[in-house]
Amino acid sequence: MELEERLNEVRGRIRKACLAAGRAPDAVTLVAVSKTFDAEAIRPAIFAGQRVFGENRVQEAQAKWPGLRAETPDLELRLIGPLQSNKAAEAVALFDVIETVDREKIAKAIAAEIQRQGRCPRLFVQVNTGLEAQKAGIAPADAASFVTLCRSLGLDVEGLMCIPPVEENPGPHFALLAKLAKQSGVERLSMGMSGDFETAVAFGATSVRVGSAIFGSR
Numbered sequence: 001m002e003l004e005e006r007l008n009e010v011r012g013r014i015r016k017a018c019l020a021a022g023r024a025p026d027a028v029t030l031v032a033v034s035k036t037f038d039a040e041a042i043r044p045a046i047f048a049g050q051r052v053f054g055e056n057r058v059q060e061a062q063a064k065w066p067g068l069r070a071e072t073p074d075l076e077l078r079l080i081g082p083l084q085s086n087k088a089a090e091a092v093a094l095f096d097v098i099e100t101v102d103r104e105k106i107a108k109a110i111a112a113e114i115q116r117q118g119r120c121p122r123l124f125v126q127v128n129t130g131l132e133a134q135k136a137g138i139a140p141a142d143a144a145s146f147v148t149l150c151r152s153l154g155l156d157v158e159g160l161m162c163i164p165p166v167e168e169n170p171g172p173h174f175a176l177l178a179k180l181a182k183q184s185g186v187e188r189l190s191m192g193m194s195g196d197f198e199t200a201v202a203f204g205a206t207s208v209r210v211g212s213a214i215f216g217s218r
């Protein structure tokens with residue numbers, strides 16, 4: 001299958017999942033995760049009308065997106081991987097959305113860069129719903145107070161993001177994220193990947209992050 005066919009299939013499955021959940025067919029934003037793929041491989045997705053992309057590493061994104069953006073100015077680029085505070089300046093300069101705010105140090109670094117650069121990416125807080133040691137994210141019990149802390153720093157958090165443990169049924173993790181978003185007073189939910197995005201849509205995802213189902217295996 002060509003990339004455009006795979007992209008259209010994913011779009012169709014998202015629309016179907018929305019309708020099955022009683023949601024508007026366009027209620028969910030598809031974030032095409034292009035990590036490890038070069039500009040050559042990404043261009044067909046842009047030609048096929050895809051505009052929102054996710055990358056998990058600042059440096060890798062810096063290498064390919066300024067050029068792609070020069071060709072297509074209305075792209076939206078999202079950081080979906082862990083952010084080190086020494087990369088906060090680059091991240092604030094490059095990304096339209098940072099989905100992985102997960103500790104005070106990085107929240108403060110982002111707030112300082114927003115002040116300095118006068119550029120304000122939209123922000124999500126990452127929650128470690130499975131409390132996995134190797135995974136980034138704030139503990140579920142601390143999510144609401146962390147969102148409050150971010151707001152006190154002047155950060156406008158618009159949603160929560162999670163990556164459920166690979167070996168577990170993702171449904172309860174998506175339900176937990178939705179509950180925490182309500183408690184935290186945020187509207188958006190970034191959840192669901194190639195293997196589980198329809199489940200995420202059923203649990204209220206407002207954006208899904210889909211890589212391999214569009215670009216092929218990495």
Ligand SMILES: *Cc1c(COP(=O)(O)O)cnc(C)c1O
Nearest residue numbers: 033056080193194209210211212
């Ligand atoms: C790689 C990645 C994805 C996409 O995963 P696929 O299984 O290829 O769809 C989604 N979210 C994050 C945070 C990722 O790092």
